[in-house]
Amino acid sequence: MSTASTSRRAPAAFVLVLLAALLAQLLPGVQAPAEAAAFRPGMIMSDGVFNNSASMSANDVQTFLNQKGASCVASAAGIPCLKDFRQSTPTRAATPRCATYSGAANESAATIIQRIGTACGINPQVLLVLLQKEQSLVTASGAALTPRKYQIATGFGCPDGAPCDDTYYGFFNQVYNAASQFRRYAQNPYGYAHVAGRTQAVRLHPNAACGSATVYIENQATASLYNYTPYTPNGALLAGRPDGCSSYGNFNFAKFFTDWFGSTQYETFGGIGALYAANKALLGSPTSNEVPGLVRGGALQRFTNGTIYWTPAARAFIVRGGIATGWGLTGWEGGVLGYPASAEKTLTRLKGSVQTFEGGYMYWSPVGGAQPVRGAIASRWAALGWESSWLGYPVTAQRGLRDGGLVQSFEAGHMYWSRVGGAQTLSIPFATRWASLGWESGPLGYPITSERAISRGAVQSFEGGSLYKTPANGIQPVRGGIMTWWAARGWEAGSFGYPTTGERTGLRAGGAVQNFERGAVYWTPMYGAKGVNGAILTAWGAGGWENGRLGYATSEPTVSGTTTTQAFEGGRITHDGRTGKTNITYR
Incomplete structure (x- = not known):
């Protein structure tokens, strides 16, 4: 590293340079020209690969160490192979660079590497390669295993040409501080010698007399690697003929990574590449290569801030954020929505967003999250005006109901679909009253119309009846024989007006009653529905209603002049409108 940032690195870098030069002399061709040709000084590693902290689980890291150290044996002094190394780790509080690391007893090297990678947002594969580049710890065996290798495992705190700082000794400290330092470089990109997006002189060797190379540093990961190990390979090394000015640090980093884990770059091409090129600022860096083999021949590629999906119809679309999360819950491209069919669109209301898919839409809003x-x-929602309608945004997904019905909730109400009624809306007040009756499984069944305004109120029809609303009486159901009777007399415009209660059942002999603004309608299995109102209703009530001597009404009232008469099981009631007198005659 340069003077401004070399306080973190060891003479280990210089030792590695000398060792590599010696190996080059002893083993000509130790680095193949093909490998040298693959090295990109300006893009040693893409940001997506470098920061892919989810690339390996702890079990994956352990399996990798077991494979690389399959023939490893501990040193005569008992220094373990990396695959067998364990230590109790301290707790590190969260910092601007790394999340909290909760210490634990007897953690394996694999667990430490993976947990630090996750906490600091660094690819565990990068940390494994760093351990190999600095101290050959991944493959060291027998006599090559020394306490010093673990003490300065990543070369952190070991500046070129100066002693190591023992503050940072120890395997955990070394890995943690190296990962944290990489994050520090990214958070303060202009505070160190090597800066992404600039053409700079990068030294070829710790010996300043070896000179430097002019490098356009393309990205932050490469800048971070140069800040950690401030040397780039010279032409001799890249030609396969290393000399005394050849520096192996970053060259070996790229070589080890490629040999062990594949390309240090995530490439984009074709339809995905074209869309990415137009949206780099939005998507950030690739975090995977293209993944083919999706349903119906599709493909995807992941990026820091989203994913591009491509289908054989030559369509590529970005899916990201809450919409991507919601789509995932439906089964991604294999679910009911299928592939994306448009770009995400920002909406005016509440700054929501929508994206069209083959099988529908995914909406996101601050009130409902992501809902299909x-x-x-x-x-039906579209016909009402989408999110700008009185329903507003969806707040749940569709849910299946009896007989194949569906319901979806919105900010201000619900949308129900059934085979008998199609798609119908319910406002929250109507839905609340309907719910008290048992929803679609109650006596009203599914809605067959939406709410509509009528004189002094509103009405909504259902399979088994209707709900009527007035300011004075709230929302009341009317159904069955009572509704038939009421309808025949002009509904709410008739003599009885609006219902003021729901139907009450459980009366004598299986009867039922419902009150209206100007009377009551009684229903019995024997006589059907009969209306009773005015003075006759008052007199009948005074005698005990249907439980009194008169029993149920058996006819509708008849009018002769100013006299109204109504027959009951036990007699009749007569009211003279001129005199105001009411008489009861019993059988």
Whole structure:
């Protein structure tokens, strides 16, 4: 590293240079020209690869160490192979660079590497390669295993040409501080010698007399690697003929990574590449290569801030954020929505967003999160005006109900679909009253119309009846024989007006009653529905209603002049409108 940042690195870098030069002399061709040709001084590693902290689980790291150290044996002094190394780790509080690391007893090297990678947002593969580049710890065996290798495992705190700082000794400290330092470089990119997006002189060797190379540093990961190990390979090394000015640090980093884990770059091409090129600022760096083999021949590629999906129809679209999360819950491209069919669109209301898919839409809003809308419910919602309608944004996904019905909830109400009624809306007040009756499984069944305004109120029809609303009486159901009677007399415009209660059952002989603004309608299995109102209703009530001597009404009232008469099981009631007198005659 340069003077401004070399306080973190050891003479180990210089030792490695000398060792590599010696190996080059003893083993000509130790680095093949093909490998040298693959080295990109300006892009040693892509940001996506470098920061892919989810690349390996702890078990994956352990399996890798077991494979690389399959023939490893501990040293005569008992220094373990890296695959067998364990230590109790301290707790490190969260910093601007790394999340909290909760210490634990007897953690394996694999667990430490993976947990630090996750905490600091650094690819565990990068940390493994760093351990190999600095101290050959991944493959060291027998006499090559020394306490010093673990003490300065990543070369952190070991500046070129100066003693190591023992503050940072120890395997955990070394790995943690190296990962944290990489994050520090990224968070303060202009505070160190090597800066992404600039053409700079990068030294070829710790010996300043060896000179430098002019390198355009393309990205932050490469800048971080140069800040950690401030040398780039010279032409002799890249030609396969290393000399005394050849520096192996970053060359070996790229070589080890490629040999062990594949390309240090995530490439983009084709339809995905074209869309990415137009949206680099939005998507950030690739975090995977293209993944083919999706349903119906599709492919995807992941990026820091989203994913591009491509289908054989030559369509590529970005899916990201809450919409991507919601789509995932439906089964991704193999679910009911299928592949994306448009780009995400920002909406005016509440700064929500929508993206069209083959089988519907995915909406996101701050009030409902990400919710799919599709089929007949989507069509009806569209007819109302989408999220700008009185329903607002969806707050749940569709849910299946009895007999193949569906429901989806919105900010201000619900949308129900059934085979008998199609897609119908319910406002929250109507839905609340319907819920008290048992929803679609109650006596009203599914809605067959949406709410509509009528004189002094509103009405909504259902399979088994209707709900009527007035300011004075709230929302009341009307159904069955009572509704038939009421309808025949002009509904709410008739003499009885609006219902003021729901139907009450459980009366004598299986009867039922419902009160209206200007009377009551009684229903019995024997006589059907009969209306009773005015003075006759008052007199009948005074005698005990249907439980009194008169029993149920058996006829509708008849009018002769100013006299109204109504027959009951046990007699009749007569009211003279001129005199105001009411008489009861019993059988």
